[in-house]
Amino acid sequence: MGFEDKRIAIIGGGLGGMAFLNAASYAGLKNVQLYEQAHQFGEVGAGVSITSNANRVLDAFGLKESLLRKSSPQLECYMEYRNYKTGDYLGHINEFSSPHNRLLHRAHLLDALKERVPKDRLHLNKRLLSIDRNGSSEVEKAGAPPYTIHFEDGTTAEADIIIGCDGIKSKVRQEMGLVDKPIYSGQVVYRGFVDYKDLKEETAQLLRPKLVNFRGPKRHVLILPIGNQSTGTDRAGIIGFMSEPLESWKSESWMSRSDIESLQEHVRDWCPQVQDIISGLRKGSPDGRMLKQALYVRDPLNKWFEMSPIKDAGIVLLGDSVHSTLPHQGQGTCMAIESGIALATILRHWKTDNLKDALQFYQDVRKPRTDRVTKTSYEAGKLASSDNPSEMSANFNPEALSERMKWIMEYSILDDLKIQGADYMNFQDSRI
Numbered sequence: 031m032g033f034e035d036k037r038i039a040i041i042g043g044g045l046g047g048m049a050f051l052n053a054a055s056y057a058g059l060k061n062v063q064l065y066e067q068a069h070q071f072g073e074v075g076a077g078v079s080i081t082s083n084a085n086r087v088l089d090a091f092g093l094k095e096s097l098l099r100k101s102s103p104q105l106e107c108y109m110e111y112r113n114y115k116t117g118d119y120l121g122h123i124n125e126f127s128s129p130h131n132r133l134l135h136r137a138h139l140l141d142a143l144k145e146r147v148p149k150d151r152l153h154l155n156k157r158l159l160s161i162d163r164n165g166s167s168e169v170e171k172a173g174a175p176p177y178t179i180h181f182e183d184g185t186t187a188e189a190d191i192i193i194g195c196d197g198i199k200s201k202v203r204q205e206m207g208l209v210d211k212p213i214y215s216g217q218v219v220y221r222g223f224v225d226y227k228d229l230k231e232e233t234a235q236l237l238r239p240k241l242v243n244f245r246g247p248k249r250h251v252l253i254l255p256i257g258n259q260s261t262g263t264d265r266a267g268i269i270g271f272m273s274e275p276l277e278s279w280k281s282e283s284w285m286s287r288s289d290i291e292s293l294q295e296h297v298r299d300w301c302p303q304v305q306d307i308i309s310g311l312r313k314g315s316p317d318g319r320m321l322k323q324a325l326y327v328r329d330p331l332n333k334w335f336e337m338s339p340i341k342d343a344g345i346v347l348l349g350d351s352v353h354s355t356l357p358h359q360g361q362g363t364c365m366a367i368e369s370g371i372a373l374a375t376i377l378r379h380w381k382t383d384n385l386k387d388a389l390q391f392y393q394d395v396r397k398p399r400t401d402r403v404t405k406t407s408y409e410a411g412k413l414a415s416s417d418n419p420s421e422m423s424a425n426f427n428p429e430a431l432s433e434r435m436k437w438i439m440e441y442s443i444l445d446d447l448k449i450q451g452a453d454y455m456n457f458q459d460s461r462i
């Protein structure tokens with residue numbers, strides 16, 4: 031049984047959509063097409079951290095070598111904390127279970143995910159405008175597809191199953207009648223890169239071997255040692271989390287560019303290492319600007335899919351369109367990778383021809399975990415900085431932070447599917 035021959039349309043070719051496409055090939059779904067609105071595949075210029083729980087899945091796809099070439103080698107620890115004002119060491123969290131955390135440029139992760147995908151499955155310039163539901167019995171008798179997808183360029187596509195991987199502002203989600211608005215979290219992030227040669231030697235030495243977090247009042251600056259020296263992809267990825275009222279947001283979009291000066295304003299009295307990082311950002315940015323993004327959240331969602339009246343057809347969400355989370359535990363992409371293998375495995379190996387049961391099982395397996403990640407990521411954001419400068423060092427307990435995150439990192443979605451899916455899926459020819 032299963033739904034291996036169904037026409038599956040993925041809307042959105044970001045890290046979530048591309049992770050699902052890899053999972054679909056791995057699981058053996060035969061007829062999957064991806065539609066992306068942009069005229070080329072690309073990611074924002076920023077680093078990303080892919081933790082062990084997601085690396086287990088990427089390694090199963092056969093992407094390990096490719097990813098390691100452009101990712102950080104095993105680091106000294108998972109994260110080191112420093113006081114914003116003095117730069118003094120506050121504590122650290124050890125690495126979690128193997129495979130170790132990989133820090134890399136988002137574009138390099140997207141390239142690796144694209145590597146094994148047949149080019150004829152990828153369609154660019156396809157901005158979803160609307161979905162026709164061809165749901166009546168007459169239409170069904172006439173052999174019409176369950177869904178006709180309309181794109182901005184005037185073309186259409188047919189599908190039995192639509193997977194909405196189109197991000198936090200998802201159009202597919204809206205098409206499902208979910209019109210709630212994302213909520214501003216109170217923080218913006220400034221993102222950029224620094225070449226180690228643009229830093230003082232002692233700052234470079236501090237930042238190269240580990241992820242460092244300078245904790246400040248209602249603000250923190252994370253420095254990710256992304257990439258790999260052997261392939262010349264190594265750089266320091268900077269993410270400055272700063273509290274700002276939404277009124278100060280000038281751009282129409284959530285993503286814009288800002289003067290480095292604005293970040294500098296926030297950290298003017300911070301330690302010399304942070305000043306050195308700001309100066310490194312300036313050296314690497316000819317126009318003196320960097321990426322700035324407002325951080326939005328959504329409450330967890332109860333409706334992850336809808337069914338068509340036509341048998342074995344439905345629309346389902348994956349990635350930020352359904353389980354977006356604040357980035358304070360580095361899990362948004364990791365959750366999309368886990369959800370991708372879960373949905374693909376369920377669609378391929380489901381024992382019956384009841385799609386509704388299969389999609390309900392997908393939601394039941396994934397929702398408790400993604401809801402918990404969303405909730406604990408919000409809390410982690412509070413712990414990452416502090417409202418009170420005098421508490422910056424006192425009462426700070428990295429071991430407790432580590433304990434809080436173990437359940438995320440040590441989980442294997444592959445094992446969980448085998449356990450929870452034993453009664454519902456046929457794993458005889460499965461690769462999980």
Ligand SMILES: Cc1cc2nc3c(=O)[nH]c(=O)nc-3n(C[C@H](O)[C@H](O)[C@H](O)COP(=O)(O)OP(=O)(O)OC[C@H]3O[C@@H](n4cnc5c(N)ncnc54)[C@H](O)[C@@H]3O)c2cc1C
Nearest residue numbers: 042044046067079158196197349350357360361362363364
């Ligand atoms: C500051 C910051 C740091 C982060 N760090 C990490 C981290 O270290 N680790 C981690 O795991 N996660 C991290 N995340 C989260 C991560 O970025 C997201 O969870 C992830 O990118 C979601 O992927 P997605 O494919 O679901 O959505 P998106 O990346 O938003 O991709 C959506 C895609 O859909 C396309 N699209 C949109 N609308 C349409 C349409 N109408 N028609 C066709 N295509 C459309 C878009 O062009 C885009 O390509 C971070 C997030 C932020 C903001």
